[in-house]
Amino acid sequence: MLENKTITFLGAGSMAEAVIGGLVRLQVVAPQQIIATNLSDQEKLNYLEQEYGIRTNSNRAEAVKEGDIIILAMKPKHVKDAIDAVQSMTNESQLFVSVLAGIPTSYIEDLLGHQAGVIRTMPNTSAKVGASATGICKGSYATNQQLNEVEQLFSAVGTVTVVTEDKLDAVTGIAGSGPAYFYYVVEAMELAAEQAGLSKEEAATLISQTIVGVGKRLQSTKKSSRELYQEVMSPNGTTEAGIKVLEERQTQEAVTDAITRAIERSKELGSVFLNTNK
Numbered sequence: 001m002l003e004n005k006t007i008t009f010l011g012a013g014s015m016a017e018a019v020i021g022g023l024v025r026l027q028v029v030a031p032q033q034i035i036a037t038n039l040s041d042q043e044k045l046n047y048l049e050q051e052y053g054i055r056t057n058s059n060r061a062e063a064v065k066e067g068d069i070i071i072l073a074m075k076p077k078h079v080k081d082a083i084d085a086v087q088s089m090t091n092e093s094q095l096f097v098s099v100l101a102g103i104p105t106s107y108i109e110d111l112l113g114h115q116a117g118v119i120r121t122m123p124n125t126s127a128k129v130g131a132s133a134t135g136i137c138k139g140s141y142a143t144n145q146q147l148n149e150v151e152q153l154f155s156a157v158g159t160v161t162v163v164t165e166d167k168l169d170a171v172t173g174i175a176g177s178g179p180a181y182f183y184y185v186v187e188a189m190e191l192a193a194e195q196a197g198l199s200k201e202e203a204a205t206l207i208s209q210t211i212v213g214v215g216k217r218l219q220s221t222k223k224s225s226r227e228l229y230q231e232v233m234s235p236n237g238t239t240e241a242g243i244k245v246l247e248e249r250q251t252q253e254a255v256t257d258a259i260t261r262a263i264e265r266s267k268e269l270g271s272v273f274l275n276t277n278k
């Protein structure tokens with residue numbers, strides 16, 4: 001389905017690079033099928049060209065004109081400027097794929113001004129290593145075939161969960177932002193490791209492999225997360241002592257509140273633009 005399609009990334013920052021890195025490394029499309037463009041950072045375009053062998057074009061309108069699939073990968077606050085700058089070069093046969101947090105498909109359809117197929121997605125930066133957890137949904141005019149195409153694209157860089165648009169903000173709080181929560185915990189684990197006398201290298205192997213193991217275990221067992229952590233806790237042992245501290249500090253409540261706030265923020269991003277930026 002993706003053979004002979006040109007994929008244009010409008011916006012070439014962290015998220016674009018994570019997806020480009022995954023697509024190229026896993027040979028989902030040939031590097032020359034990808035074009036990246038941005039607002040002004042020519043150095044970043046040069047880097048992407050050299051690192052991944054893709055094409056770049058500092059002229060956004062030209063890059064978009066050439067694309068069959070346009071990935072919108074700028075910050076939510078820049079989406080209006082970005083689409084306005086290229087709108088005259090877009091047409092109804094192109095497919096628009098948004099990775100923007102919070103922005104509803106209807107807003108993008110309105111900016112495009114024609115009955116464009118729009119698919120909203122929420123990947124995460126683990127796309128770069130083929131391990132994103134991506135949620136996707138269809139806009140009003142997108143066809144099932146277009147949904148399948150985007151499913152194929154993101155399946156190449158991880159798992160894809162198809163949902164209705166009302167669930168995309170939840171996907172964003174859980175999986176889009178998700179890696180950051182784990183990295184934040186890793187930072188604390190690194191600090192504890194250093195304080196206990198482990199070298200950076202020793203800590204890096206121990207911590208990263210522990211997380212990989214947890215992920216693999218979760219994907220291969222029917223046991224609940226509670227059963228899994230209870231399995232680690234010997235009565236009166238080290239883990240129980242550690243978990244007790246987490247419970248005293250109400251860590252689970254803090255994590256739940258953090259994710260709920262991220263989901264709310266995604267909704268806010270959408271409503272701010274719907275109300276003020278058209």
Ligand SMILES: NC(=O)C1=CN([C@@H]2O[C@H](COP(=O)(O)OP(=O)(O)OC[C@H]3O[C@@H](n4cnc5c(N)ncnc54)[C@H](OP(=O)(O)O)[C@@H]3O)[C@@H](O)[C@H]2O)C=CC1
Pocket residue numbers: 010011012013014015016037038039040041042044060073074075076078081082085099100101122123124125176177
């Ligand atoms: N980072 C993450 O983990 C995730 C991010 N997202 C979403 O991805 C999107 C991008 O985030 P991220 O990659 O972190 O952001 P970055 O700031 O790293 O990248 C933004 C990119 O957009 C470009 N840009 C800005 N304005 C315009 C414009 N008017 N026209 C064209 N390009 C423009 C910038 O170009 P220049 O540098 O030249 O200004 C830059 O290449 C956001 O909407 C975010 O919600 C989704 C999932 C996860």
Ligand SMILES: O=C(O)[C@@H]1CCC=N1
Pocket residue numbers: 101172176177
């Ligand atoms: O923090 C953000 O807004 C973006 C969306 C999900 C991850 N990063």
